[in-house]
Amino acid sequence: MTRHKVSLEEFHRMVEAGVFPEDSRLELVEGDLVEMSPIGKRHAAKVAKLTALFGPLVPQKAILFVQSPLVVGNSELYPDLALLKPRRDFYEEELPQGRDALLVVEVADTSLHYDLEVKLPLYAKAGVPEVWVVDLVRDRVHVFRKPQGEGETLGPGLKLAFLGVEISTEELL
Amino acid sequence: MLRYRFTAEEFHRMAEAGILPEDARVELVEGEIVTMSPVGKRHMAAVKRLMDLLFPLQQARKALLQVQDPLRLSPESEPQPDLTLLSYRENFYRDKVPEAEDALLVIEVADTSLDYDLTVKLPLYAKAGIPEVWVVDLVRDRVHVFRKPQGEGYGEAQALEEGELSVLGLKVPVKEVLP
Numbered sequence: 001m002t003r004h005k006v007s008l009e010e011f012h013r014m015v016e017a018g019v020f021p022e023d024s025r026l027e028l029v030e031g032d033l034v035e036m037s038p039i040g041k042r043h044a045a046k047v048a049k050l051t052a053l054f055g056p057l058v059p060q061k062a063i064l065f066v067q068s069p070l071v072v073g074n075s076e077l078y079p080d081l082a083l084l085k086p087r088r089d090f091y092e093e094e095l096p097q098g099r100d101a102l103l104v105v106e107v108a109d110t111s112l113h114y115d116l117e118v119k120l121p122l123y124a125k126a127g128v129p130e131v132w133v134v135d136l137v138r139d140r141v142h143v144f145r146k147p148q149g150e151g152e153t154l155g156p157g158l159k160l161a162f163l164g165v166e167i168s169t170e171e172l173l
Numbered sequence: 174m175l176r177y178r179f180t181a182e183e184f185h186r187m188a189e190a191g192i193l194p195e196d197a198r199v200e201l202v203e204g205e206i207v208t209m210s211p212v213g214k215r216h217m218a219a220v221k222r223l224m225d226l227l228f229p230l231q232q233a234r235k236a237l238l239q240v241q242d243p244l245r246l247s248p249e250s251e252p253q254p255d256l257t258l259l260s261y262r263e264n265f266y267r268d269k270v271p272e273a274e275d276a277l278l279v280i281e282v283a284d285t286s287l288d289y290d291l292t293v294k295l296p297l298y299a300k301a302g303i304p305e306v307w308v309v310d311l312v313r314d315r316v317h318v319f320r321k322p323q324g325e326g327y328g329e330a331q332a333l334e335e336g337e338l339s340v341l342g343l344k345v346p347v348k349e350v351l352p
Contacts, residue, residue, distance in 0.1 A: 001202075001207050001208075001210075001286075001289045001293065002207065002208045002210075003205055003206065003207060003208070004193075004197070004199050004205075004206035004207065004208050006206075010192050010193070013190065013192045014187060014190075014192055017186060017187070017190035017192060018186070019183045019186050019187055019190070019192070020183065024177075026177055029174075032176055032177075033176065033177035034174055034175065034176060034177060035175040035176075035177050037175070114174050118174065
């Protein structure tokens with residue numbers, strides 16, 4: 001028995017053909033369709049705050065995708081936030097891919113394990129240059145740079161910076 | 174991480190929209206699209222023998238014989254048994270995918286798939302109330318017969334290497350089923 005692996009193309013055609021219920025939140029992870037967990041208020045607030053903080057970068061320095069698709073290899077993930085290379089059409093012609101990303105941020109309350117063990121390796125493989133995983137349970141931010149590297153963990157009292165936007169970890173935790 | 178479970182309706186919409194490859198041999202098992210293993214010559218021959226042996230039931234309008242077509246067991250499971258004997262219908266099920274309550278007998282022929290047939294599919298058939306299942310084991314040359322579905326299993330189980338099987342009054346010698 002082998003589970004059928006869903007390709008990116010099949011996934012897009014399923015969405016277009018209206019195969020799934022309107023309200024389904026699905027990502028494609030290495031051929032498997034995965035249901036995303038519902039978002040709690042803390043999680044939603046952090047994403048809103050990050051969106052506001054990075055907002056001034058748009059559209060000159062970056063395009064901001066919030067809980068929107070990012071193609072990484074054969075997978076299509078919906079990171080909480082993705083800063084993408086600027087493009088005049090806001091990626092209307094083609095979904096952004098790993099190589100278009102400047103920074104990906106995942107906010108994790110219940111999903112930390114999934115974010116670190118499943119999604120992070122996919123971002124790394126697709127060459128996403130920097131990933132932040134905001135751990136709301138242990139109050140720390142994991143920062144990963146250089147897609148082969150180990151990453152570092154920042155607790156409260158430190159500052160993160162990206163494209164000139166400075167964010168203290170307190171704001172995120 | 175929660176894997177998405179397809180419903181049979183979604184599965185059909187995908188097939189109608191031509192999303193799954195034409196030649197895909199896939200079935201829906203508990204919301205998962207499963208690729209069926211390719212069948213060998215002996216498997217094919219066993220299915221043909223069974224068709225031949227059971228055909229008199231169709232000629233007598235006692236049942237319809239369905240070969241490797243879908244049988245809907247639940248909103249999330251729609252396997253394609255090697256053979257299904259369905260209650261006879263004048264319109265040959267033009268208007269619906271046959272469901273568990275339409276099935277009189279399900280037969281699976283197993284060469285490499287015995288474990289899957291016995292541990293995954295059999296419980297599905299039992300749960301859906303399929304009254305009788307035969308699993309033809311081509312490796313050990315015997316036929317498992319299951320009757321009286323109870324929960325996820327069958328109250329009556331036999332493994333026959335010889336003798337006769339019987340369905341709707343038709344006698345089928347075990348030796349003739351095993352090619």
